[in-house]
Amino acid sequence: MASEAIQASYTPSSAESGYSVIRRNGKVTDFNSSKIAAAITKAFLAVEGDEANNSGRIHEIVKKLTAQVADNLLRRLDDGGTVHIEDIQDQVELAMMREGEYKVARAYVLYREKQSEKRAEEEKKHPQPANQSTINVIAEDGSRHPLDVDRLSHLISEACEGLTEVNREGILRDTQRNLFDGVKEADVEKALVMAARTFIEKDPAYSTLAARLLMDGIRREALTFVYKTPKQASQTEMVNVYPDYFQTYIHTAIEKELVDSELGLFDLDRLGKALKPELDFEFTYLGLQTLYDRYFIHFDGTRFELPQAFYMRVAMGLAINELNREERAIEFYNLLSSFDFMSSTPTLFNSGTLRPQLSSCYLTSVPDDLSGIYNAMRDNALLSKYAGGLGNDWSRVRGLGAHIKGTNGKSQGVVPFLKVANDTAVAVNQGGKRKGAVCAYLETWHIDVEEFLDLRKNTGDDRRRTHDMNTANWIPDLFMKRVAEEGQWTLFSPEEVEDLHDLTGLAFEKAYAEYEEKAARGDIRNFKQLPATELWRKMLGMLFETGHPWITFKDPCNLRSPQQHVGVVHSSNLCTEITLNTSDKEIAVCNLGSVNMVKHVDENGKLDKEKLQKTVRTAMRMLDNVIEYNYYSVPQARHSNLQHRPVGLGLMGFQDALYKARLPYSTEEAVKFADESMEAISYYAIEASSDLAAERGKYQTYEGSLWSQGTM
Numbered sequence: 001m002a003s004e005a006i007q008a009s010y011t012p013s014s015a016e017s018g019y020s021v022i023r024r025n026g027k028v029t030d031f032n033s034s035k036i037a038a039a040i041t042k043a044f045l046a047v048e049g050d051e052a053n054n055s056g057r058i059h060e061i062v063k064k065l066t067a068q069v070a071d072n073l074l075r076r077l078d079d080g081g082t083v084h085i086e087d088i089q090d091q092v093e094l095a096m097m098r099e100g101e102y103k104v105a106r107a108y109v110l111y112r113e114k115q116s117e118k119r120a121e122e123e124k125k126h127p128q129p130a131n132q133s134t135i136n137v138i139a140e141d142g143s144r145h146p147l148d149v150d151r152l153s154h155l156i157s158e159a160c161e162g163l164t165e166v167n168r169e170g171i172l173r174d175t176q177r178n179l180f181d182g183v184k185e186a187d188v189e190k191a192l193v194m195a196a197r198t199f200i201e202k203d204p205a206y207s208t209l210a211a212r213l214l215m216d217g218i219r220r221e222a223l224t225f226v227y228k229t230p231k232q233a234s235q236t237e238m239v240n241v242y243p244d245y246f247q248t249y250i251h252t253a254i255e256k257e258l259v260d261s262e263l264g265l266f267d268l269d270r271l272g273k274a275l276k277p278e279l280d281f282e283f284t285y286l287g288l289q290t291l292y293d294r295y296f297i298h299f300d301g302t303r304f305e306l307p308q309a310f311y312m313r314v315a316m317g318l319a320i321n322e323l324n325r326e327e328r329a330i331e332f333y334n335l336l337s338s339f340d341f342m343s344s345t346p347t348l349f350n351s352g353t354l355r356p357q358l359s360s361c362y363l364t365s366v367p368d369d370l371s372g373i374y375n376a377m378r379d380n381a382l383l384s385k386y387a388g389g390l391g392n393d394w395s396r397v398r399g400l401g402a403h404i405k406g407t408n409g410k411s412q413g414v415v416p417f418l419k420v421a422n423d424t425a426v427a428v429n430q431g432g433k434r435k436g437a438v439c440a441y442l443e444t445w446h447i448d449v450e451e452f453l454d455l456r457k458n459t460g461d462d463r464r465r466t467h468d469m470n471t472a473n474w475i476p477d478l479f480m481k482r483v484a485e486e487g488q489w490t491l492f493s494p495e496e497v498e499d500l501h502d503l504t505g506l507a508f509e510k511a512y513a514e515y516e517e518k519a520a521r522g523d524i525r526n527f528k529q530l531p532a533t534e535l536w537r538k539m540l541g542m543l544f545e546t547g548h549p550w551i552t553f554k555d556p557c558n559l560r561s562p563q564q565h566v567g568v569v570h571s572s573n574l575c576t577e578i579t580l581n582t583s584d585k586e587i588a589v590c591n592l593g594s595v596n597m598v599k600h601v602d603e604n605g606k607l608d609k610e611k612l613q614k615t616v617r618t619a620m621r622m623l624d625n626v627i628e629y630n631y632y633s634v635p636q637a638r639h640s641n642l643q644h645r646p647v648g649l650g651l652m653g654f655q656d657a658l659y660k661a662r663l664p665y666s667t668e669e670a671v672k673f674a675d676e677s678m679e680a681i682s683y684y685a686i687e688a689s690s691d692l693a694a695e696r697g698k699y700q701t702y703e704g705s706l707w708s709q710g711t712m
Contacts, residue, residue: 019074020082020180024119028082028180033070040065040092043108044101065095082187084177135181137188139230147179147188155192158235159212159281165205171195189217197285210285218292218306225304226252235281242308243272249309256299259352263316267326271316274330275308279337283307294434295348310348311337317351317358318343318625332622340599340611341619342652344592345434346387347626357386358626360648361573362637363580363588365393366417368495372584373397373417379587380421380438381428382633389574390438392421393582395474395501399447399493402526411493413448415464418455422466439470441571443554444479444535445500445512447491447528453538456546471549473539474571477556478509482532489532490516496524502568504558552576562711563644565704578648586640591626592648593619595681598656605661607677613684616649620688623647624696645699649685651677686712 019031040062048058069091073083089112096105135147153172160168174195179188196210215235223231223241226248233241247268253259283291288307296305297313305313315332322328335341343351347358362383366376380390398404400413418440425436442452453473455466482489490512494501497515500508519527542548557569557579567581573590580588600612627645632638654674655665663670693699702708 016070016074021088022082022084022178022180024085028182031074031083033066036069036088036092037062037066039089040096043092043096043104043111046111047104047107061099061101065092065099068095068098082178082180082183086177135179135183138182138184140185140224141230144182147183149176152176152188152192155213155216155234159209159216161281163205163209165203166196166199166209171209174198185220186217189213189220192216193285200285204284207284207286208281211283211288212281214285214288214292215280215283215307218288218296218303221302222249222304222306225299225302235277238277238280242275242277242306243269245306246272246275246309246312249304249306250313252304253297253313257354258297258299259313260317260320260354260356262320263313263352266316266329270326271312271329271333274333275312276337277308280307282339297353308337314343314348314351317353317356317629318347318622320352321625321628328621331618335615335618335622338599339596340615341596341622342594343622343626344594347593349387350631351629355386355631356629357388357631357633358591359388359589359630359637359641360592361389361391361575361578361590363391363393363571363573363578363582363590365570365582365584366397367584368396368398377421377424379634379636381424383587383637384425384428384436384438386631386633387434388633390425390436391441391571391573392438393441393474393571394418395441395443395446395570396494396498398495399491399526400451402447402493402495413451414442414446415448415451415455418452418466418469419463422469426468435468437470437574439472439550439572439574439576440466441472441474441552442549443474443501444476445490445492445497447493447526449473449491449535450538453542453549456542456548470574472552472572472576473549474552474554476508476512476554477505478512479532479536480553483536486531486533488529489535490519491528491530492519492524493526496526501570504555504568508555550576562706563701564706566644566701577650578646580640580644580646582640585636586643587634587636588644588646589627589630589637589641590646590648591623591630591641592650593623594650594652595619596653597651597677598653598660600677601657601660605663607673607680609680612677612680613687616681616684617688617691619649620647620685620692623649624689624692643700647689649681651681 016031016033020028021031022028041058044058044062048055069088072091072095073088093105093108096102096108136144137147138144152175156168156171156175160166160171171192175191178191178194192213193210196206196213199206200210212235216232219238220232223233223245226245250259250263250268254261254264291307291310292303296303296310298304312329312333314336315329316325318332319325319328336343344358344360346360350356350358364376364379366373376392380392383390394414394417397414397417398411400411400415402411402413404411421438421440425438427436429436442449446452451464452471454460455464455469455471457465458467479489492500492515497511499511500515503511515524518524539549539551543551552572554569557572558564561569561579561581563581567583567586569579570582572579578588578590580590582588595612595615600608600615602608624645624647627641627647630641632641657677658665658670658673661673663673706712
């Protein structure tokens, strides 16, 4: 045939292996893009005649369109996924029109309609009884049973409740179209979700629908595991199932050594009855899929933790040391499950488990000796292992060319050690759930600062690059003064100016000027002078080019630190939202949580201060409990956290809150709302902290702090 020449000239991609096509009769065949090429070729021949078979232009267009169609289909499928023949033909139509081949596309559409009419006539002659499926589904135990179309319809109807924008009949139709005889039970669930996912861009309601349909598969997986027999339940049925499931889930998790056995001593009957199954329908698709992929407890890859059990497990861990722990666990659960407040990722990962490392970030200061440097690497690895993010201050490590007394040699500088720290973060991921993450801070007077600026570049010696590490400049005010004055800036190696690291403000400026005088006299060997504006320009250039190093300011952070009496802030953390003092004996710890602002704006668009006060009060108690209950993988972190008890209460959903309040972002009213809401959060947090101090006692280093002096 004429089309065979063009078809033969097209070579299918190896990426097609493992994908399948569902034909209209429900049978499954291997995906083969050469068949798509044949169909497109026939469409061109129908319009342009047989001479098109010898046209180089047609050959190239067919090849291009086939590749586009195959790519569009396969990239939205899971590995080894299936696609319906109608979806392939839809993509062929779109590809032709995008390419401007409107005549060919029109002929192709008319051909499809004619064939559809023929099939409809044939179906009238041999109708299939309603809801009688010829598709058999293979269960996990290998047994086969007919597809229950009524159950599919019920699941979709249940998931569409309250979502007037979605087309439930269309979702059922698209789901059935992607099923075939011998389909696995798990693939039926995937087909349901995929049918909704494809419409998310059309209307956000489909994201909620996709999440609700995803819940069906999650329920089946979890219930089957904990009850050790195939088990399914609809959302409506979960009202009765959840309490018993919860108790079985806790005992199963204890048996598998995945959670603390102490959880089994709670009143599980009371906690199970406190669960709110209806909240399982409040997720968006991406939110629920993220919880499933990274947060839910699993055993050998099987997730057996449902969303409300997940939030209650987190709450139980945080309440484990409370006197009325069931009451507190329910209080914490209500706050989390309603999305009014959300604990940090490590808390959600690890609360209630055998290693409850609940803190978000750790800040360390790396000393200037080989033993200290590699101890810091070890600390990084142990802290990252249990989901901690890392902020390292490297300003004390001597620079390139500095004298090493012990070997009478010269230092290779800080960069090779940063490379090791970078690779350590990559090697030791965060509990197997996300990549390790670290940020290195360096003061602007360090002689290696120019090389430090280049660490994230994609060019140059790769041995002196850190492609996975975040970097940040730790800038003293004096540098910015020199930039404004267009003056000179002097770089030093830290072992020759040891006290600069711990000095701030005017004391730093005085010492720095004295060291510059020493350098001018020749009393300091390893230094370099350059225009401050030149270094500042390079900082900004690298920030524009690579996004790093970030710009952070040493003096303002120390000036505003309430803990000035016990140490110096040498860096911020991985995400630059916490500034805490560090030393060789202390690894600073940040314990974080976030208030969801949109949940604290009432229907009239006003800030609900009564609810906000209640939320913040409970949140502060949860954060304080994190400090006490936390698992510390290194002793310096425990020492620091118990001494100073720092917590960070942030917010999220600010733009959503503005939208609910009908306030445009770039207006004075939005600024006023931000000021009012943050002042309220701050006030309620300080109030709650004071009440906790009255109940539990003030933190160990309170005396002498700015708090004790009445300075806020």
